[in-house]
Amino acid sequence: MFELKPCPFCGSADAPRLYARHGKDGWHDRYMVICDYEDGGCGSGSGWYTTDYEAVDCWNRRKLMTSDEVITALMDLRDEFVAKQPRSEWYKDKTAQGVEKGIELCIEKVREIANEVR
Numbered sequence: 001m002f003e004l005k006p007c008p009f010c011g012s013a014d015a016p017r018l019y020a021r022h023g024k025d026g027w028h029d030r031y032m033v034i035c036d037y038e039d040g041g042c043g044s045g046s047g048w049y050t051t052d053y054e055a056v057d058c059w060n061r062r063k064l065m066t067s068d069e070v071i072t073a074l075m076d077l078r079d080e081f082v083a084k085q086p087r088s089e090w091y092k093d094k095t096a097q098g099v100e101k102g103i104e105l106c107i108e109k110v111r112e113i114a115n116e117v118r
């Protein structure tokens, strides 16, 4: 038997279930873990996989990122993007500056939402 971790979205330990779909030949051909509404879950799912093992493995590795982790990931993305731009062209390239500004706005927005939640 597989052990399913609690839902990363609603925290339910009882609602997550492994479901199998029957293919045309009558055998199970796709598997998905679903946080079942019927058991008080939130309805999120792992997505369909060709083996039960993959569906369970995917489900058990999902985790929500904290706002700090999201901000760090966005900062890394911005730094990586800036580092790839040719330095001499940087101030002339409005598109590159626009992308950097867009990432900055995302970081600000995540901070704003995180502060509202706290």
Ligand SMILES: [Zn+2]
Pocket: 007, 008, 009, 010, 011, 012, 015, 035, 041, 042, 043, 044
């Ligand atoms: Zn859930």
